[in-house]
Amino acid sequence: xxxxxxxxxxxxLHAEAREIVFDFLEGYDLLGAFWTTxxxxxxxxxGSLVWGTLLAAMRVGPVPLMRGFGTAYVNIVRNIPLTVxxxxxxxxxxxxxxxxxxxxxxxxxxxxxxxxxxxAYTSAFVCEALRAGINTVPVGQAEAARAIxxxxxxxxxxxxxxxxxxxxxxxxTNVLIALTKNxxxxxxxxxxxxxxxxxxxxxxxxxxxxIASIFALGFVILTLPTGLILGWVGKKVAVKx
Amino acid sequence: xxSVLYDAQGPRAKRRNLLYTAVFxxxxxxxxxxxxxxxxxKGQLDWALxxxxxxxxxxxxxxxxxxxxxxxxxxxxxxxALPLGAVxxxxxxxxxxxxxxxxxxxxxxxxxxxxxxxxxxGLALFAKYTNVSSDDRPLYAVVTGLVLYxxxxxAEIVRAGILALPKGQSEAAMAIGLRKGQVMRLILxxxxxxxxxxxxxxxxxxxxxxxxxxxxxxxxPDLLASANTMIGYYGNTIASFTVVAVIFIALxxxxxxxxxxxxxxxxxxxxxxxxxVGVEMIEDLxxxxxxxxxxxxxxxx
Numbered sequence: 001x002x003x004x005x006x007x008x009x010x011x012x013l014h015a016e017a018r019e020i021v022f023d024f025l026e027g028y029d030l031l032g033a034f035w036t037t038x039x040x041x042x043x044x045x046x047g048s049l050v051w052g053t054l055l056a057a058m059r060v061g062p063v064p065l066m067r068g069f070g071t072a073y074v075n076i077v078r079n080i081p082l083t084v085x086x087x088x089x090x091x092x093x094x095x096x097x098x099x100x101x102x103x104x105x106x107x108x109x110x111x112x113x114x115x116x117x118x119x120a121y122t123s124a125f126v127c128e129a130l131r132a133g134i135n136t137v138p139v140g141q142a143e144a145a146r147a148i149x150x151x152x153x154x155x156x157x158x159x160x161x162x163x164x165x166x167x168x169x170x171x172x173t174n175v176l177i178a179l180t181k182n183x184x185x186x187x188x189x190x191x192x193x194x195x196x197x198x199x200x201x202x203x204x205x206x207x208x209x210x211i212a213s214i215f216a217l218g219f220v221i222l223t224l225p226t227g228l229i230l231g232w233v234g235k236k237v238a239v240k241x
Numbered sequence: 242x243x244s245v246l247y248d249a250q251g252p253r254a255k256r257r258n259l260l261y262t263a264v265f266x267x268x269x270x271x272x273x274x275x276x277x278x279x280x281x282x283k284g285q286l287d288w289a290l291x292x293x294x295x296x297x298x299x300x301x302x303x304x305x306x307x308x309x310x311x312x313x314x315x316x317x318x319x320x321x322a323l324p325l326g327a328v329x330x331x332x333x334x335x336x337x338x339x340x341x342x343x344x345x346x347x348x349x350x351x352x353x354x355x356x357x358x359x360x361x362x363g364l365a366l367f368a369k370y371t372n373v374s375s376d377d378r379p380l381y382a383v384v385t386g387l388v389l390y391x392x393x394x395x396a397e398i399v400r401a402g403i404l405a406l407p408k409g410q411s412e413a414a415m416a417i418g419l420r421k422g423q424v425m426r427l428i429l430x431x432x433x434x435x436x437x438x439x440x441x442x443x444x445x446x447x448x449x450x451x452x453x454x455x456x457x458x459x460x461x462p463d464l465l466a467s468a469n470t471m472i473g474y475y476g477n478t479i480a481s482f483t484v485v486a487v488i489f490i491a492l493x494x495x496x497x498x499x500x501x502x503x504x505x506x507x508x509x510x511x512x513x514x515x516x517x518v519g520v521e522m523i524e525d526l527x528x529x530x531x532x533x534x535x536x537x538x539x540x541x542x
Contacts, residue, residue, distance in 0.1 A: 079493035081453035096478040152247040181355035188457035202365040212362040
């Protein structure tokens with residue numbers, strides 16, 4: 001190994017530089033915070049996929065009351081800021097109405113409330129993405145399905161929705177990426193996710209630019225591959241017409 | 242009401258739908274009843290808690306100043322982000338790779354990052370490197386975060402707006418001997434402004450909604466923060482949230498409706514080329530990776 005003046009090796013210099021550059025990371029659970037972000041994303045994604053699909057089914061169904069409910073839900077939820085919804089789950093549902101979603105410590109309660117708020121908000125967008133997907137299914141598909149005697153639920157379940165999902169992968173990916181970014185709003189009710197940690201760190205540490213870069217990079221790492229991989233999947237599964 | 246998804250309803254289907262309606266109505270009523278009893282038990286429906294909203298005090302002391310700040314932050318962000326977005330959008334269409342690629346990187350980078358992260362960065366930035374007073378800092382931070390994010394979204398709208406114009410426009414312009422800069426400045430940009438108006442108005446909805454993040458996390462005194470203050474003062478959590486939510490819904494719903502009306506008008510218009518960047522594009526632009534730049538996207542790529 002080459003020697004540097006003053007008995008320092010490249011390796012020790014490197015270690016020193018690391019210490020200077022990454023010193024501010026000491027004592028912070030960076031990976032843990034991003035893991036919480038991922039958990040929020042995945043749980044809310046699963047929840048809103050189910051609830052969003054149900055809403056879409058209601059909106060295209062034959063029962064006027066359900067159609068009206070679906071439309072009203074989507075229009076109301078889409079026009080409220082997510083922050084209002086998340087803050088309401090904490091101040092309104094939890095502190096006023098004492099709903100704790102089966103948890104007893106502050107941390108778990110707020111995490112679950114955040115998942116609930118994110119799910120309620122994201123479902124409206126999932127519903128719209130699916131409805132757009134349903135519209136791409138050629139009329140003949142549903143007509144043929146009805147002609148062989150399938151009922152509405154069968155038409156939807158066996159013929160239309162499977163095709164709609166395949167063409168909705170692109171829009172649903174967009175919703176998923178937006179959801180990943182939206183999980184930061186959980187910082188408003190003190191869930192220990194990435195943005196909460198970033199706020200603490202920039203207040204306590206001096207290195208603003210390195211800290212901001214790390215968090216920006218974290219989100220790029222979370223969202224960019226999602227877009228690329230699911231974009232590829234979307235092309236793969238799209239129904240060729 | 243008929244749809245391609247189900248047959249015209251005979252007597253049996255009608256009866257079945259009536260049953261579904263009844264069941265759904267019962268479920269809905271049960272939920273509403275449960276909410277009502279919960280609210281009633283906690284005394285949240287007491288008239289005393291809702292009464293402040295019939296007085297001018299609540300409106301002039303809390304709601305109106307908060308709403309004013311929300312609108313101010315949204316308007317400032319839009320006005321600052323629009324020229325930046327236009328520059329970035331045009332840069333992405335440049336013939337020179339050394340302009341096009343950096344612009345693309347900037348746009349994709351800022352679209353991948355949550356607005357809140359940008360706002361927190363802005364807040365610390367102003368605290369550290371400027372002497373903006375600590376009262377003004379939240380506004381500066383909120384606007385900075387919104388501008389950084391929305392400039393990149395608007396860049397995509399501008400790009401889509403320009404690409405949506407018929408190819409003949411730039412061809413004709415070049416045929417009469419205009420230079421590239423002139424084609425953009427005199428022919429494409431003015432027409433694309435009209436084409437992207439609906440998308441711009443819908444993006445305003447996104448901006449208005451995002452200002453609330455600043456209200457909750459950065460102590461920016463917006464409409465949501467004023468709800469928080471009212472809750473502290475009147476102790477009426479449910480009432481305050483309801484009123485603030487209704488204001489947000491009314492504001493955003495009218496903006497959305499206006500955008501839809503603009504879009505329809507532009508599509509019908511005989512004076513223009515009929516090129517429109519639609520409202521539905523906004524949701525796709527919320528995110529990275531997928532930029533669906535309308536018809537004719539292959540013109541310059």
